[in-house]
Amino acid sequence: MLLAQLLDRAGTGVWAAACVLYFTFVIGLDAGQVGLLLGASGVAGIAGSPLAGHLADRFPVRSLLIGAHLLRLGTLCLMLVVTDFALLLLVVAVTHLGDRGAKTLEMLFATRVAGDRRATYQALSRSSANAGYALGAGLAAIGLAVGTRGAYQVLILADALSFLVVAALVWRTKEPRGRGLVVPPAEAAEAAEAAGSAGPADATGPAEATGPAAAAAPAGRGPWRDRGYLRFVLLDIPMHLDDSILGIGIPLWLVGRTEAPHELIPAFLVVNTVLVVLLQLQVSARVETARQAAGAVALYGVATFACCALLAGAGAGGVWGASAALLAAAVLATAAELVRSVSSWELAVRLAPKEARASYLGVAGMAQSVQKSAGPLLLTGVVMAAGPAGWLALGTAVAGLSLVQRRSSLRRLDRLERLERTPPVPAASG
Known part of the structure; x- marks a missing residue:
């Protein structure tokens, strides 16, 4: 793969x-x-x-x-x-x-x-x-x-x-049997134990919507009717803005508002590529659980705010000062990408009901698509048009929304864990 x-x-x-x-x-x-x-x-x-x-x-x-x-x-x-x-x-x-x-x-x-x-x-x-x-x-x-x-x-x-x-x-490439997403063995065993299952969970097919898992996603309920998950997807859109900032915002800001040489623009892609190849595994090793992923969202906001603050001040630094500020902003945008690439997908998986993850993750994937369509317009039509204040406002907004996303994700995780620990209601006898 x-x-x-x-x-x-x-x-x-x-x-x-x-x-x-x-x-x-x-x-x-x-x-x-x-x-x-x-x-x-x-x-x-x-x-x-x-x-x-x-x-x-x-x-x-x-x-x-x-x-x-x-x-x-x-x-x-x-x-x-x-x-x-x-x-x-x-x-x-x-x-x-x-x-x-x-x-x-x-x-x-x-x-x-x-x-x-x-x-x-x-x-x-x-x-x-x-x-x-x-x-x-x-x-x-x-x-x-x-x-x-x-x-x-x-x-x-x-x-x-x-x-x-x-x-x-x-x-x-071989694929496990069944449709949709197969519940990973560790999660399937955990759900089976919580539900008082007599035998090991079957990890080769889709999990059945019984017990606590069913309580997390009632029958007939999909991602479009799950307000908690839709809130996560909506808040995840600004958590992808690093892509537009790096690919569009920094180069255009260099050309239009700083004295940095245009030849510096390819260096932003080089910095991004090298850092992702060298550091992505190390970052992922520190974000192994859903709660760690939720905590990493706040780091995304901090990195994005620092990136935007550097861009806001880049125009006043002359050739060398602007070049240094723009390169540092590219490094911070890449740091935000490193965190987001791990936390966003992990949360999208773990916040979705186990038996309906395929359809839920399809909706979660819209966040990146919406950002790719709206992000460039936001940067060129609003942020950069407002000058340095626009960058500061963007950084502040993303940092604030990252805290909202972190809190919302932790609450949903708590609720899902409580449901998994709750024994299923026995079926009424005839």
Whole structure:
């Protein structure tokens, strides 16, 4: 799975680096059309995560993941021949829908296979993903240097080929029997003991909705009717803003409001990639339980506030002062990412009822998709338009919301633990 993820992200990195130039110079779209195209694809991607989670509760996750990769393969090949803007809009939207669905299914599949070791897997997956993005960006740079129509088409075919290879790798990976998410053995045994079960829990199939687990998620109740979980997902959206801050906020702030040299911009990606590869496992080793993940959310707020404070003061530091402040802000944004990549997924898993985790995690995946659509608009249209005060306001808001998220998550964990310790009500005899 880690090799599959690396190749997937390498292909995605190729497309991310080349798509705007391809639409502009090969298809001939203007800036407004490119913006509409990418905006519509972002909106379509929001639906990908809950749709994938809904289907994963009904069909084998591996089959769905292979189907998502093949869908992306087909739509990318269509981009080579489609030039009509309306059709291209549909193709790009479906591609992004498949992208987001595939990422959610990938994590669901990995959670099933990794079981109790999902935190370690999450750390390794972040490292492999960053390495894949860097590899893809490097390959794209070669094609962009050539700059011909054929070179752009080769880049698209390389991305499509990566999806084909990844689908083959997923097909070769064994998956536990059943649909949706399998309850990890340790959690299944704990729930069985709390419910007074006579024998060991079966970890090869979906857990039955009985006893305390059923009390946590009544029959017929899904994530869309679970206000506590929806509150977690809503608060998780600003906990992903480090992505937009690093990729959009810092570079644009450098160009528009500081005296730092433009050549510094690639260093932000290098800093991020190197730190994630070197430190993700160490960070994950310190966040092994749900309560530790909830505590780490507060650290996310602190790191984001410090990052925003540095950006607010970067414009007054001259060339060297601004450069140092921006590099330090990139380090802090990466620190926030390291914490978020572990805490967000662990909480999304542990705050969901065991027997309905696939559909719940599909809804949780919307947080990242919404941030990718709304985050750039928030930064460019509100935060940076307000100047240094905008960055301070953003940092303060994220830090405050992180404390709310921490408190809300701990309360839900307490409630779920009480339900697990409560013996089931015996069935009335006839």
